[in-house]
Amino acid sequence: MNEVQITFEQVSFSYGGPPVLERVNLEIRSGEFLGVVGPNAGGKTTLLKLMLGLLKPSSGKITVLGKTAAKGRQLIGYCPQHVTFARDFPLCVEEAVMLGRLGKTQPLGGYRKEDRGIVEQALAATELLPVRKQRLETLSGGQLQRVLVGRALASQPEILVLDEPTANIDLRMEEDIFDLLKKLNRRLTIVVVSHDIGFISGYVTRVACLNRTLFCHYPSELTSDAIERLYRRHVSLIEHLH
Amino acid sequence: MLDFIDALTTHRFLQHALVAGLLASVGCGVIGTYVVVKRLGYLAGGIAHAVLAGLGVARFYDKPPILGAVMAAMIAALLIGWISLRAKQHEDTLISSVWALGMAIGVLFIARTPGYNTDLMAYLFGNILFVSGQQLLLMACLDLLILVAVVLFYKQFLAVAFDEEFARARGIHTEFFYMLLLCLVALTVVLLIQVVGLILVIALLSLPPTIAAAYAHSVKGIMFLASLLSAAFTTGGIMLSYQPDLPAGATIVVLAGGCFLVSTALLRMRRGGYRGTA
Numbered sequence: 001m002n003e004v005q006i007t008f009e010q011v012s013f014s015y016g017g018p019p020v021l022e023r024v025n026l027e028i029r030s031g032e033f034l035g036v037v038g039p040n041a042g043g044k045t046t047l048l049k050l051m052l053g054l055l056k057p058s059s060g061k062i063t064v065l066g067k068t069a070a071k072g073r074q075l076i077g078y079c080p081q082h083v084t085f086a087r088d089f090p091l092c093v094e095e096a097v098m099l100g101r102l103g104k105t106q107p108l109g110g111y112r113k114e115d116r117g118i119v120e121q122a123l124a125a126t127e128l129l130p131v132r133k134q135r136l137e138t139l140s141g142g143q144l145q146r147v148l149v150g151r152a153l154a155s156q157p158e159i160l161v162l163d164e165p166t167a168n169i170d171l172r173m174e175e176d177i178f179d180l181l182k183k184l185n186r187r188l189t190i191v192v193v194s195h196d197i198g199f200i201s202g203y204v205t206r207v208a209c210l211n212r213t214l215f216c217h218y219p220s221e222l223t224s225d226a227i228e229r230l231y232r233r234h235v236s237l238i239e240h241l242h
Numbered sequence: 243m244l245d246f247i248d249a250l251t252t253h254r255f256l257q258h259a260l261v262a263g264l265l266a267s268v269g270c271g272v273i274g275t276y277v278v279v280k281r282l283g284y285l286a287g288g289i290a291h292a293v294l295a296g297l298g299v300a301r302f303y304d305k306p307p308i309l310g311a312v313m314a315a316m317i318a319a320l321l322i323g324w325i326s327l328r329a330k331q332h333e334d335t336l337i338s339s340v341w342a343l344g345m346a347i348g349v350l351f352i353a354r355t356p357g358y359n360t361d362l363m364a365y366l367f368g369n370i371l372f373v374s375g376q377q378l379l380l381m382a383c384l385d386l387l388i389l390v391a392v393v394l395f396y397k398q399f400l401a402v403a404f405d406e407e408f409a410r411a412r413g414i415h416t417e418f419f420y421m422l423l424l425c426l427v428a429l430t431v432v433l434l435i436q437v438v439g440l441i442l443v444i445a446l447l448s449l450p451p452t453i454a455a456a457y458a459h460s461v462k463g464i465m466f467l468a469s470l471l472s473a474a475f476t477t478g479g480i481m482l483s484y485q486p487d488l489p490a491g492a493t494i495v496v497l498a499g500g501c502f503l504v505s506t507a508l509l510r511m512r513r514g515g516y517r518g519t520a
Binding site: 052054073074076078080084085086089090091092095096099100102105108109110111151155 | 279393394395396397398400401403404405406407408409410411412413414455458459460461463464
C-alpha cells in the first residue's frame with residue numbers, strides 16, 4: 001500500500017452557523033486520483049480550504065505529509081476556481097505561472113534562474129509554450145484552466161488539488177484537462193472537486209461523496225443508491241464508456 | 243510657451259513646481275497602478291480625505307503640515323485596511339465614516355487656529371507653486387521609500403493584487419502585504435496632495451494608470467507608462483495654467499481627464515473600425 005499523504009480525523013467545520021462538515025474521516029494515499037463530488041454547498045470547497053490550511057477545523061485533526069495543513073501546503077499545488085481573479089488583470093501566461101514559485105523562491109527581489117527553468121517545464125507540461133506571452137484575457141476557458149494547472153505545477157508539488165477545474169469550459173476541453181491530469185497522475189497525487197459525477201468516474205481511482213458527511217467509493221461501486229443518498233433525490237446513472 | 247520657458251529660467255517657484263510634479267509622478271504611476279488593478283480607488287479616496295485631520299492638527303500646533311499629513315494618512319490607511327479585512331460586508335459604510343470623520347476633525351482644528359483660513363483651499367486643491375526646497379527633498383525621500391518597497395516585494399504585491407487566495411495558499415502573508423500596500427498608497431497620497439490637493443488626488447492616482455492599462459500589457463509596463471503620462475500631465479498642467487493664471491492642480495486634473503476621454507474615444511473608434519471591416 002502506498003504511503004498516506006493527507007489525513008482527516010473526525011474533522012468538523014462551520015462558518016459560525018450550522019455545520020458545513022461533520023466528522024469527516026479521509027485518508028489520501030500517494031498516487032491516488034481522488035474525485036470529490038457532491039451537491040452545491042455540500043462542503044467541497046471547504047474541504048479543500050481545510051486541506052490547504054486556509055481554514056481551521058472547528059474540531060478534529062488534519063495532517064498533510066505528516067505536518068499541520070499550514071506547513072504541509074507548501075507541497076500542495078492549488079488550482080482555485082478561476083473566478084477568484086479578474087480576467088482582465090494585466091498579466092501574461094508566463095508571469096501568471098511564475099507566481100507558482102512564490103514560497104519556494106527567494107522572498108526579496110526578482111526570480112532566480114532556477115525558477116525560470118522550472119516554469120519552462122510547467123509551461124511545456126501544460127502545452128502553454130506557444131501562448132506564453134499572451135495576456136490572460138485573450139485565452140480560451142480551457143487555456144486559462146491550463147494556466148492554473150501550470151501555476152500549481154510551478155510550485156513543484158507532490159499533491160495537486162483542483163477546485164472545479166472544468167466548471168466554465170465545454171465538454172471537449174473538459175476531456176483535454178482530465179487527460180492532462182491523468183498524465184500528471186503518474187507522478188502526482190491528485191484531488192479534484194467536481195459537480196459532474198458521471199464524467200469524472202472514468203478518470204478517478206476513488207470517489208469521495210460529500211454532503212456535510214463524507215463517504216468514499218471506488219468508481220465501480222458507484223450505484224444509484226449511493227448517489228441518491230448524496231443528493232437526496234432520484235438520479236439516473238447513464239452508463240458511458242470512454 | 244516661450245513666456246513660460248523664460249519665466250522658468252528666472253522664477254525659482256516654477257522650477258520647484260515642475261520638479262514637484264515629476265517627483266509626484268513616480269509614486270503616482272507605480273502605486274496608482276496597484277490602485278487601479280486591485281480596485282482600491284474608494285479606499286484611496288478615503289485615505290486622501292482623512293488627511294485633512296492631520297493637516298488641521300499640524301496647523302493648530304504650528305508643526306510642518308507634511309508631517310501631519312504623513313501621520314494622518316498612515317493612521318487612516320491602517321484603520322481602513324483593518325476595517326476592510328475584518329468587516330467585508332460594511333466596508334463602504336465604514337470607509338465613508340473614516341473619510342468624513344477625518345475631514346470633520348481637520349475642519350474643527352482649522353477653525354480653532356487663529357489667523358486667516360486661506361490655507362484651507364490650498365490643502366483641498368493643492369499649492370504646487372508654493373513647494374519649498376525642503377518639501378522637494380521630503381517628496382524625493384517618499385519616492386525612494388515607495389520604489390524600494392515595490393522593487394523588494396514586487397512578486398508578493400503582484401500575487402496579492404492578482405489572486406489573494408492563491409497567494410495565501412503559497413504561504414504569503416497576504417494581510418501584511420495588503421496593509422503594506424495601503425501604507426504605500428498613503429505615502430503616495432501625501433506626495434500628490436502637494437500637487438493637486440486632497441480632493442483631486444484620486445484623479446491623478448487613477449487616470450494615468452487607467453489610460454496606460456489600455457496600451458501597456460504588463461503591470462510593470464503600466465507603471466512605467468503611467469509615470470510618464472503623469473509627468474506629462476503635471477508639466478503640461480503647470481505650463482497651461484501659468485499664462486492665464488489658473489489654479490495649477492485643477493488644470494492638471496482637467497488635462498488628465500481630457501486625455502482619458504480622448505484615449506477612450508480613440509480606442510472605441512479603432513475597435514469600431516475593426517468591426518466595420520470584418
